[in-house]
Amino acid sequence: MTIASKSLSVALSAALALVAFFAAAGPETVPQTPEALGERLFFDTNLSAKRTQACASCHNPDYGFADPRGMASPGDDGVSLGDRNAPTASYAALIPAFHRGADGAWVGGQFLDGRAATLEDQAGGPPLNPIEMGMPDKAAVVARLREDPVYVAAFPALYGAGVLEDAEAGYAAMTRAIAAFERTEDFAPFDSRYDRWLRGEADLTQQEELGRLLFFSQQFTNCAECHKLAKTEMDTAETFTDHSYHNIGTPENRALRAMNGVPLGTVDGGLLDNPAVDDPAQRGKFRTPTLRNVAVTPPYMHNGVFGDLRTVILFYNTYNTKAEARKINPETGAPFGPPPVPDTVSLDKLEIGPALDDQRIDALVAFLKTLTDARYEHLLEDQ
Structure with a gap:
């Protein structure tokens, strides 16, 4: 077969495949x-x-x-x-x-x-x-x-x-x-058990209700300072973030950097890396994420340093506890690492209220699990 005839054969095959595609698929597939x-x-x-x-x-x-x-x-x-x-x-x-x-x-x-x-x-x-x-x-x-x-x-x-x-x-x-x-409802259905509770269609357990009260409290935690958008805590369209930027002192993910080759000690500039921002005071800040589906979307933090939701709460608790034993990362057995950008840590948002005991930490985790959309609730069964 000559090159020309081979090219013609390939073109003909492609054309026939295209015709067959439309014949089989029909206009409704477009x-x-x-x-x-x-x-x-x-x-x-x-x-x-x-x-x-x-x-x-x-x-x-x-x-x-x-x-x-x-x-x-x-x-x-x-x-x-x-x-x-x-x-x-x-x-x-x-x-x-x-x-x-x-x-x-x-x-x-x-x-x-x-x-x-x-x-x-x-x-x-x-x-x-x-x-x-x-x-x-x-x-x-x-x-x-x-x-x-x-x-x-x-x-x-x-x-x-x-x-x-x-x-x-x-x-x-x-x-x-x-x-x-x-922008379709698939991405934002607002149908978690928390949403159903707001509509009077479901109940919260005692532990989940304690977690809810702690979450929205300004006396015991400060979660809602950044993780609440609506003016009231009963808003049916709450996204559990105010979309603000903060440095919470998330430690370096040494395990990830051992895999991706980024040198240890390299600082992720966060908001300062945004081309629209030219202010050193924004270094190390990241946008506050939504907490919807947080229980089924590990790992956590901007660098994925924590694999378990409870570890995240324990990390936040380090800002309010003096007990060294409560400053240990249970995933590593070592103390939580230092903040990569200590000068811009939002201490005014983090240092508030008393240290939380295990009962209250578990209650917060239980409440956060209620923010799981219905289609993902089966994923909670494996936890």
């Missing part, structure tokens, strides 16, 4: 809404360099839209490992755009340092990150979109003729579709 298109994109591994990773790889819908695979997510190349824990995408659509609040403090934004101002901006980040999905540029991503006949049909119908012929326009349309999917 997404008719941005949300449906975004869902398909969210699970599409072809948008990564080696075609192994999708948004859902690090934001697994079966695990609270977080990554259960470890302290940090592996990259599409199978080698790269980041230095931060992938935050849950649950309720991310409710995070306000990155801005300064009335008091001048930074609020909102996507990613742990707010560097993506909006959900659309966030959706455009991972495909081009060399240690995540690893695509070289927007044009390469849009070229992958043009390979798929479903996208070739859906994008022009939803975003205008020729949208996939322009890299910037095509990429922007992709991020808009993914963001539209992330």
Whole structure:
């Protein structure tokens, strides 16, 4: 067979495959809404360099839209490992755009340092990150979109003729579709047992009620100072974060850095790494995460240093206890490590109230478990 005839044969086979695809699939398989298109994109591994990773790889819908695979997510190349824990995408659509609040403090934004101002901006980040999905540029991503006949049909119908012929326009349309999917109720159902309790459809145990009272207390804990958005504690749309930025002194994750090769002692600048921020006083601060689904989305903290929710509460308790035995990390058997950026630790938020005994710590953990969406409650059974 000559090269020309071989090329013709390959082209004919591809054309026949395309015809067969549409014949078998039918027009109903082409997404008719941005949300449906975004869902398909969210699970599409072809948008990564080696075609192994999708948004859902690090934001697994079966695990609270977080990554259960470890302290940090592996990259599409199978080698790269980041230095931060992938935050849950649950309720991310409710995070306000990155801005300064009335008091001048930074609020909102996507990613742990707010560097993506909006959900659309966030959706455009991972495909081009060399240690995540690893695509070289927007044009390469849009070229992958043009390979798929479903996208070739859906994008022009939803975003205008020729949208996939322009890299910037095509990429922007992709991020808009993914963001539209992330704004659906699947990501923010507000149907946890806590929500059902608010509606009078479920009861809390004595332990959970104690945890709730402690959580919202300003005398015994200060949890709600940063993990409450609404003015009242009975708000049915509470996201359990005010989207503010703080340095809580989270210790270095030495185990992660032994795996990813980041030199020990390297300081993650947090909010100061955001290109929009030029203030050394913001170094080491990270956005306060939602506590919804927190019990089923380990590991914890921006660097995944803690694997158990109870350890997180014990860590917070170190700011209020003088007993050295209560300053031991049960996961390592050694004292909790020092804060990487001691000068900006939010001590005014952390040093409050008496030290908590085990009964109260367990009660707080029990309450936090009630914030688990119904679709993930089965995951609590394994704890």
